[in-house]
Amino acid sequence: MSLLFNFIIGFVAALIGVIPPGLLNMSAAKISNEEGRKQAILFSIGVSVTVIIQTYLALIGARYLDSHPEVISILQKVGLGIFICLTIYFLFIAKDTRREVPKEVEHTKTNRFFKGMMIAALNLLPLPYWVYIGVTFAGFGWFSFEQPSLIAAVIGSGLGTLAMLLLYIQFFKRNDSKPRVQTNMNMVIGIITAIIAAITAFKIFTSL
Numbered sequence: 681m682s683l684l685f686n687f688i689i690g691f692v693a694a695l696i697g698v699i700p701p702g703l704l705n706m707s708a709a710k711i712s713n714e715e716g717r718k719q720a721i722l723f724s725i726g727v728s729v730t731v732i733i734q735t736y737l738a739l740i741g742a743r744y745l746d747s748h749p750e751v752i753s754i755l756q757k758v759g760l761g762i763f764i765c766l767t768i769y770f771l772f773i774a775k776d777t778r779r780e781v782p783k784e785v786e787h788t789k790t791n792r793f794f795k796g797m798m799i800a801a802l803n804l805l806p807l808p809y810w811v812y813i814g815v816t817f818a819g820f821g822w823f824s825f826e827q828p829s830l831i832a833a834v835i836g837s838g839l840g841t842l843a844m845l846l847l848y849i850q851f852f853k854r855n856d857s858k859p860r861v862q863t864n865m866n867m868v869i870g871i872i873t874a875i876i877a878a879i880t881a882f883k884i885f886t887s888l
Contacts, residue, residue: 682824683832689823690836691843693813694731696872697806698844704800705848711792712849719792724845726796732838734806739833741807742814743825752815756884759812763877770870810837812876819883 698705704727712720745752814833817823823833 682826682829685822686824686829686833687836689813689817690735690833691840692836693810694735694837694840695844697809698841699872702803704796704803705845707799708796708845709848709851715792717849720849721846723792723796724842724849726793726798727800727845728796728838728842730797730800731806731841732834734800735810735837736830736834738807738810739814739825739830742811742818743830745811745815746818746825752819753887755815756880760877760880760884763873763880766873767870767877770873771867816879816883819887 708720708724708727711723745755814823814825818825824830
């Protein structure tokens with residue numbers, strides 16, 4: 681059962697983490713528009729491979745922290761403050777993000793698979809994100825750091841990332857000359873950070 685829980689948590693957390701438009705998902709959409717779906721899919725697979733590696737390293741760190749509850753307690757309180765501030769910013773201060781797909785993606789002969797791996801490696805945000813996911817859900821007893829379960833979560837994260845990138849590729853059609861994000865993603869991010877803040881607050885208060 682822990683294998684299934686870890687896989688679901690890994691898949692859903694990765695899916696949510698790639699929802700906000702950023703360099704990776706918007707690049708996948710742009711590549712699909714300009715070079716075809718095959719190249720965009722290769723790019724997305726490369727991104728997912730790097731995410732798998734990052735997730736594994738982060739969860740190893742989370743496993744260490746899980747054995748040091750005094751450190752986790754401090755991190756949870758700091759994290760709660762950060763997520764509350766992020767929620768306020770994205771819901772009430774940040775501007776509307778509905779915009780065109782960026783034009784920075786250049787045509788290149790570089791294999792899109794390795795290009796995806798390289799660009800994803802420059803994004804270090806998944807490391808603290810997955811540490812937080814692992815520690816938080818382990819605190820609820822929903823996440824296992826046993827090696828087989830850890831691998832299940834890592835595989836889930838790779839598949840979740842790939843699934844969301846494929847949705848971006850599917851969403852931005854070729855016949856749309858100026859594809860845009862149709863949703864204010866700052867609102868989406870604000871809702872996500874609010875949910876995470878609520879989970880963190882619940883965990884802190886129940887441990888008092």
